[in-house]
Amino acid sequence: MFQRRLFTCCRLLLLTLLLTIPAPAIAEAEISEKQQQDTYQHLETFAAILSILQEHYVEEIDTKEVIEGAIDGLLLSLDPHSSYLKPEHYREFQEETSGAFTGIGIEITLKDGVITVIAPIEDTPAAKAGIKANDKIIKINGDFTKGKSPFDAVKLLRGPKGSEVTISIFREGWQELKDFTLSRDTIPLQSVRSFAIKPGLGYLRISNFQRNTTKEVREHLAELRKAEPLRGLILDLRNNPGGLLDQAVNVADLFLAEGLIVYTRGRNKELDLTYEAHRDERTESFYPLVVLVNEGSASASEIVAGAVQDHKRGVIVGSKTFGKGSVQTIVPLADGAGLRMTTARYYTPSGRSIQATGILPDIAIELANGSTDETGESSAPAVREEDLENHFFNQSDKPTEDTPEFSDEMRSRVENDNQLREAYNILKSLILYASFNRQQTRE
Incomplete structure (x- = not known):
């Protein structure tokens, strides 16, 4: 009975x-x-x-x-x-995808039983303090995090604006823990930023996938096209910890005209989903595309990168991604709580599961610490003809003009970001190759 x-x-x-x-x-x-x-x-x-x-x-x-x-x-x-x-945790989760919250600005998970940073959010206290993807949070305010869930840790990391929290970090290669004392701040959830590298070339960064991300991407792309049509784009998904599946699909759909974007497979076959690209008036024209990724690119950002890579729509540049190939469903409960459970694995268009393996970039470029060459020594300044004593001067009636290579914002970024610098060089090569192909076709 x-x-x-x-x-x-x-x-x-x-x-x-x-x-x-x-x-x-x-x-x-x-x-x-x-x-x-x-x-x-x-x-x-x-x-x-x-x-x-x-x-x-x-x-x-x-x-x-x-x-x-x-x-x-x-x-x-x-x-x-x-x-x-x-x-209270369920309310915080809803805030993360629709509004703003007060904290230090990191996305975390449980990895090998340890609270681990997936990625710091751009322009937040954590990012400014130098917290990096794969950092392990061993203590929060002196208390060990062992045995705590990610949501327990989030509750400790959040607090009133201006209040401080100390986290003890262990990073691969370190011999001991290092304490970071951070001042909590309002973490805005604006997920898209962009600027023109130069007329016709754009840079667009997505920091996470929220409810309005696709709409923001369209608006930023429209702004980049105001001066002249786009001839190439760098899409930066580094340290993007993911977010909403539908937004990742819709963003990928902007750059693909047809074919699979992603599909999911789980225990309950009725919940298996397949997402296809379709060309309409909102689909971007097919200019050269370079996608930047790193170990902090996870989940939804891996879906976009995987779709672009499998369709050979663009070149994936950077380092191997995080490798989160599962889909979580949030089930609201009657008392205001929620159940977050893994319901499926997702697969890229070619049938790859990236669970625990990640997306391997087409061109692997690790982020360098400072401007040094492969020996670790600072690069010597280049010597050109104009630097030689008694060099001949240019006698041409039409001297070459010194046109700026980058916009002011791009110049300041590439000085300390070798991955972005290489992405730009690759984008230029793609544009030249596309131009050469068009010329050959006309001939």
Whole structure:
């Protein structure tokens, strides 16, 4: 009788969740009779332990807190991206995709049991302090993070604007921890920035994929085209930790005319999704494209990079990406909480799963520490004919004009960013090659 009642309760709970999940709804999975029996037995064990604790534990326990802890443990035992969102955590998650929050500006995950930075958000306290992708957060305000979930860590990292938090970081190659004391600030969620490298060449950066990202990308591209049509674009997805799947698909669709963008496969076949590109008036013309990625490019940004790479729409430049090839679904619960669970793996158009392997760039360029050559020595200034003593002067009636190579903003960026500098050189090569092909076709 107990088992029958318990099964009925489980079915009612599942039905309640179905009614609160936006389309596509999650269908009830088929459960074998043996699985049902095993579930009842384990739940009886759990209920018995809880009852014993309530009666005999040395101190009175908070039943709600204990059960939430058990749920956390259940989800963490599955994978690092599934988690139970308490009502306050669920509200924070919604803020991250639609508004702004106060904190230090990092995206984190649980990697090998350690709170790990996926990527710092651009122009935030964390980025300005030098926090990097793959940094391990060992302590927050002196307390060890071992055993904490990413949402537990987020709660400690956030706080009133202007207040301080100290994080103890371990980075590969370091011999000991290093403390960073950061002042919390409002983290704006403007996800797109752009500027003209020079007339006809554009730079566009997406820092994360939010609800309005596709709309912002269109607006920035329109602004870049105001002076003259775009002849080439650098799309910077470095340190982009991901975000909303539909926004990644829509952004990729801007640059692709047809074919697969991404597809998902999970245990529940009714939830398998396939996203196709389609050409319409909003599709960008097919100018040369260079996409910058690094180890902080994860999830949604890997979907865009993978689609561009598989369709040979552009050249992927930088370092290997993070390798998060799974899709999470947020299930709202009746008490204002939420369940974040991994429901599928995603695959690039060629059928690749990038889970734990990442996107390998077409041209691998690691970010250099300063302007040094491969020996580690500072490069000597170049010597040209004009520097030689008693050199001949140019006698031409039409001396070569010294036209600026970059816009002021581009010049300041490439001085300390070798990946961006190489991306620009590759983009110039693609433009020259495209121009050569057009000339050959006319001839």
